[in-house]
Amino acid sequence: MRNLIDFGDMSREEWEQLYARASQIIDAPEKFIDVCRGKVSCNLFYEPSTRTNFSFQTAMLRLGGSVFGFADPNSSSVAKGETLKDTIKMVSNYADVVVMRTPWEGSAKAASLYSAVPVINAGDGGHMHPTQTMADLTTITRLRGKVDGLCIGLKNGRTVHSLIKAMAKFNDIKFFLISPRELAVPEYMRVFMREHNMWYTEVTGLEPVIPQLDVLYMTRIQKERFVDPLEYERNKGIYILTRRKLERAKPDMLVMHPLPRVDEITLDVDDDPRAVYFQQARFGMFARMALLEHLALQPRNDHPAPVEIGTKPICHNPRCITQTETYLPPL
Numbered sequence: 001m002r003n004l005i006d007f008g009d010m011s012r013e014e015w016e017q018l019y020a021r022a023s024q025i026i027d028a029p030e031k032f033i034d035v036c037r038g039k040v041s042c043n044l045f046y047e048p049s050t051r052t053n054f055s056f057q058t059a060m061l062r063l064g065g066s067v068f069g070f071a072d073p074n075s076s077s078v079a080k081g082e083t084l085k086d087t088i089k090m091v092s093n094y095a096d097v098v099v100m101r102t103p104w105e106g107s108a109k110a111a112s113l114y115s116a117v118p119v120i121n122a123g124d125g126g127h128m129h130p131t132q133t134m135a136d137l138t139t140i141t142r143l144r145g146k147v148d149g150l151c152i153g154l155k156n157g158r159t160v161h162s163l164i165k166a167m168a169k170f171n172d173i174k175f176f177l178i179s180p181r182e183l184a185v186p187e188y189m190r191v192f193m194r195e196h197n198m199w200y201t202e203v204t205g206l207e208p209v210i211p212q213l214d215v216l217y218m219t220r221i222q223k224e225r226f227v228d229p230l231e232y233e234r235n236k237g238i239y240i241l242t243r244r245k246l247e248r249a250k251p252d253m254l255v256m257h258p259l260p261r262v263d264e265i266t267l268d269v270d271d272d273p274r275a276v277y278f279q280q281a282r283f284g285m286f287a288r289m290a291l292l293e294h295l296a297l298q299p300r301n302d303h304p305a306p307v308e309i310g311t312k313p314i315c316h317n318p319r320c321i322t323q324t325e326t327y328l329p330p331l
């Protein structure tokens, strides 16, 4: 693995090696304070982030490396109209690894075509967020001992698609997909799960399924995706996790959330030992340390293969990077 664009690009064996390393770091972080000494990470955050940005920064600092970059593209030549290609060619002159979060889908893949150093996708729009998946799997494995064989409730389909895809690498997982009908998983995700012999069922209520779950993966209620705002107001209470609803859950069920939360988990849940979402964010930092160690130590490639020059956007997705960076090749 030279870049991390999509968790799906990683084999289960590669993931297990990274997890084993993350676990060693969790157990004895002091042994890793010099493994990236002299290495430099460039963190390009074109849109807001708390966890991903700060955890990548602290991950590199804890490995003895350094970090530069921006959290506001208006402070760089992006504001003058510099292309993604030129920005990446520049920063990869200076860095040993590039970490990027953007609203444009496919942007990390595009950046990897021009970069002399590994590129890590820290979230490209609604497309992929592979290091969130690493944080999630690290949390489940550390706290439940395994991922295989678990019964997982995933609230709201869309934002958990990459987690479902990652789970295809594991065995005997049962999914309860919990969402109002308006936000149900798209058909291509059902096809994916069937093709990978994944057991799933779709339900519209959280409370009836809670007693069966080993993991409840909460997400923000996507108010903006409801066609009728009144329908949102009618539905939202069903999907809010409260201390009372938790009473029916298994004593060792994990409550996870990628965060930020809005109001989908009430504050009185935070002190329940099953609420592990803040710990999940900390595990994310250790997983990112393992990834940075793996990628930042790779040799540079100052002569990446020539890339075909595109002439117009070819993707119908309005959020695709090819809509604005029209020189990109059809990928």
Ligand code: CP
Pocket (backbone or CB within 6 Å): 048, 049, 050, 051, 052, 053, 123, 132, 258, 259, 260
């Ligand atoms: N979970 C997550 O990606 O959080 P941020 O948007 O704060 O990075």
